[in-house]
Amino acid sequence: MTTTTDTKQAWYSRRWAQVALHVIAWVTLFSLPYLLRPSPDQRHAPDPDEHLWQIHYIINAFVLILFFYLNAGVLIPKLVYRKKYLQFSGILLFFFAALVYSRRLFIVAFIAHKQFELRPTILFTFFTLLFILSCSTAWKMIRDKLNADKLAxxxxxxxxxxxxxxxxxxxxxxxxxxxxxxxxxxxxxxxxxxxxxxxxxxxxxxxxxxxxxxxxxxxxxxxxxxxxxxxxxxxxxxxxxxxxxxxxxxxxxxxxxxxxxxxxxxxxxxxxxxxxxxxxxxxxxxxxxxxxxxxxxxxxxxxxxxxxxxxxxxxxxxxxxxxxxxxxxxxxxxxxxxxxxxxxxxxxxxx
Known part of the structure; x- marks a missing residue:
């Protein structure tokens, strides 16, 4: 006989529920900059490149989401669990450099009047990538621990x-x-x-x-x-x-x-x-x-x-x-x- 407690514990383990929770989490995370930013000041003219920055932000968000699941599904099981730390570090460094360089290409190609600033870009990219990496690693390890406990x-x-x-x-x-x-x-x-x-x-x-x-x-x-x-x-x-x-x-x-x-x-x-x-x-x-x-x-x-x-x-x-x-x-x-x-x-x- 299936009890009410069993039903409550089972719904979130279903695939549709997991997909829905992930979608909600990503939408909430990447909507925060827009939700928390101050109201536009009528005294200042709107940024003519606003729509370009939004497109860049959306593309960058999809790249980070891809990195989240790539790290959890491939890098950790194939490299970290097998103690191939050098290859893992190399891939992280490559991904970090690719994000910095892509931002430079975007500014040069679409916003030529704006000067590319290397130091702020490196700092912003480093902490953003570190946050996504930490969340991805924690999610993967917690999930593996729960699966191991269930199997045990x-x-x-x-x-x-x-x-x-x-x-x-x-x-x-x-x-x-x-x-x-x-x-x-x-x-x-x-x-x-x-x-x-x-x-x-x-x-x-x-x-x-x-x-x-x-x-x-x-x-x-x-x-x-x-x-x-x-x-x-x-x-x-x-x-x-x-x-x-x-x-x-x-x-x-x-x-x-x-x-x-x-x-x-x-x-x-x-x-x-x-x-x-x-x-x-x-x-x-x-x-x-x-x-x-x-x-x-x-x-x-x-x-x-x-x-x-x-x-x-x-x-x-x-x-x-x-x-x-x-x-x-x-x-x-x-x-x-x-x-x-x-x-x-x-x-x-x-x-």
Whole structure:
């Protein structure tokens, strides 16, 4: 969706707007001598060569405008950026001499009664050319800096998208390994729950393959995904693990990045089951006034040292990285161990 701010920022970058701004700037600049000059004195006769001076002024203005764009478009990129300062200085000196000499030719050819004054002409031409040169160089460098910043920003956004895609792709296989282990356990038990479990797995895969590619998904879809995963785990463990789930969502849902909450639940089932007496997992999710509060608690055995496999901890590591990339200062994640409980508490400001 294009916002009003984006529209305001985009109009001046269009070609027609840039041309219009340049035309206005040049007309204003070269009109200043006429706008600021004093009113003609009726006591003095008008200059008979006024129209000739105006023609010379207009031609000189077009030459300076040409020099402005020649410097910005050719001299700076071809010479200055390549550190060919001697050639650059030579061209400037030639252009300066050409302007001085053209004024002399104009006076000699069209205003023969007026004497050509070299020193005032050199001073006037030098400061005029210096002003145009400074403006042209500043405009070119600012424009190149803005283009470089824009390119860097685009690269950063692409890198961010790529990194988030990689992080998300690492979460999905890790989760699928656990779910497939559940299916194997049900098949060995020849459980009647295998068919409904496969249906749930199919819906989970559909969510991961299609909806998880979106930048954001409705919060209720993410919670449905969580609930399906929890149901599959409960079918696997049965009465061996007590699972308490509370999900309190508003009628008007929020949006959240997909696959953001599942690693916490996955981690609880991975490390909160097994050789743990009175295994219990508590999951609570509440969303009110754009604030999501998500808590996952599981019992753990401090005396039991788990032998971690190569994929252990991938989920939590990646979700921390994703939170820092996507929410920065708009989230708070606390992970602690106390009194035999492993507690994950996440506060997330939703938009």
């Amino acid at each position: 920003s685009e690269k950063e956004n692409e890198n961010l998208k790529t990194e988030l895609s990689l992080l998300r792709s690492q979460v999905s296989p890790h989760f699928m390994f656990n779910v497939l282990n559940n299916m194997v356990a049900l098949a060995r038990k020849q459980s009647d729950q295998l068919e409904p479990s496969l249906i749930k797995l199919s819906s989970l895969m559909r969510y991961m393959l299609y909806e998880a590619d979106e930048d954001k998904v409705p919060l209720d879809k993410e919670t449905d995904y969580l609930q399906s995963y929890i149901d599959l785990q409960q079918q696997r463990f049965g009465a061996k693990v007590q699972v308490n789930v509370v999900m309190d969502l508003p009628e008007h849902g929020y949006e959240i990045e997909p696959m953001l909450l599942i690693p916490f639940v996955e981690n609880a089932f991975k490390h909160g089951t097994g050789l743990i007496p009175d295994a219990r997992i508590d999951i609570e999710l509440r969303a009110r006034q754009s604030l999501l509060q998500f808590t996952v608690m599981n019992r753990y055995n401090p005396e039991y040292t788990e032998i971690k496999d190569k994929t252990s901890g991938i989920g939590l590591t990646n979700v921390k990285r994703r939170l820092n990339l996507l929410y920065k200062d708009n989230h708070q994640l606390l992970i602690s161990k106390k009194e035999g409980w492993f507690v994950v508490s996440l506060q997330l400001h939703l938009h």
